[in-house]
Structure formats: structure tokens, C-alpha cells
Amino acid sequence: QKEVEQDPGPLSVPEGAIVSLNCTYSNSAFQYFMWYRQYSRKGPELLMYTYSSGNKEDGRFTAQVDKSSKYISLFIRDSQPSDSATYLCAMSVDSSYKLIFGSGTRLLVRP
């Protein structure tokens, strides 16, 4: 079993839809949870970062962590074609560089 599981997609939605992207994990010691967005032919860029449980909101994006279920989510409201990218989750036990990444979910938002 992989430490972090992420559905590769692709996930195709119409513009304006609410998108839900998810990761499950097996290591209950993970405390730091991140979402990266990677456009085609670019490197990943940090989108959201959450410590421990709870929700965090930034504009149209909401990150949610449920440690009891070992499940994290990224919600995108009013999705735009410019949101089309691959979304990677990443997590770590401490704040060090030892991140464990998911394999990414490819999202396509249709105009």
C-alpha cells in the first residue's frame, strides 16, 4: 500500500462547477498537508498548506483535513478553465523537507 493515494483522473468538469480533489494516507503521524498545482510544462507551485486538522480557505480554494479518516480534500469553487492542471497533494510528519507526494490528479475544466 502506498503511503499517499491519489486518483490520477482525469477529472473533467464544466466551467463554474465545484471541484473536489482528494488524497488518502496511511501514516497517522502526518501533521503537515499541502496542495500543489502543476501546469503543463511547469514545476509544481504551492497552493495551500494546512497544519494538523481543520479547514483553510483562500479565495475559491478550500483545503480540508480529516485526520480521523486519514483523508484530505481540496475544493475549488466556481472552477475556471485556467484551473486546468495537475493537483498534487503532499504531506509530512514534521516541517522538514521529507514530503511524501501523491501521484497527482489531472483536472480539466471545460469552457
Added chain:
Amino acid sequence: ETGVTQTPRHLVMGMTNKKSLKCEQHLGHNAMYWYKQSAKKPLELMFVYNFKEQTENNSVPSRFSPECPNSSHLFLHLHTLQPEDSALYLCASSQEGRGVGYTFGSGTRLTVV
């Protein structure tokens, strides 16, 4: 230039060639990393440098040889690669080896023929 810059963007090399990938960061970070990204696989950490010193080698084959002459520059020297080494090679940097606050470069797309 700002952020993390990687050159070349694309590289095609034969199995007997020797080539080098270059990474430069303009963020004042003191930790730099090489990652390998293969299709539908998670990012694989290859090497970690902290204040120019290598602090991690993640069981990477010796045909990959990193070099970090200073905190702003990182190289990956390649020789006698295999076709399965074809991937996107990403450089990243962060402050004091912290995982939050990684900045990635755009990567070098490597094809081994």
C-alpha cells in the same frame, strides 16, 4: 530572473552520452533538491543539499552525480543513462530544509534514446 531557473528545458541524450542539468535559485534559500517526476508516479526525492553539503542521497544510481558549488547553484551530471531514466527532473529550493515553502523550477524534460 526570479525564483528557480532550470536549464536546459529539454534534453535528448544517447545512453553513452554525458550531459549536465543546471539549476539556479534567486530566493536566498540555503537548501536545494533534485526530484524525478515520472508519468503517473509520485515525485521521487533524489538528492538534498543544505548549505552546499549533501545531506541525503535517496539510493540514486551512480550514473546520476550531483554537484552543489554554492547555495544558489545545483547541477546534476548524467552519464551512461538508461531509457527508464527518461523523466522530468525538477529542482527545488527552500529555507533551512523546510518542506513548507518549497519553490520548484520548471524542470528539464529528459529523454534517453
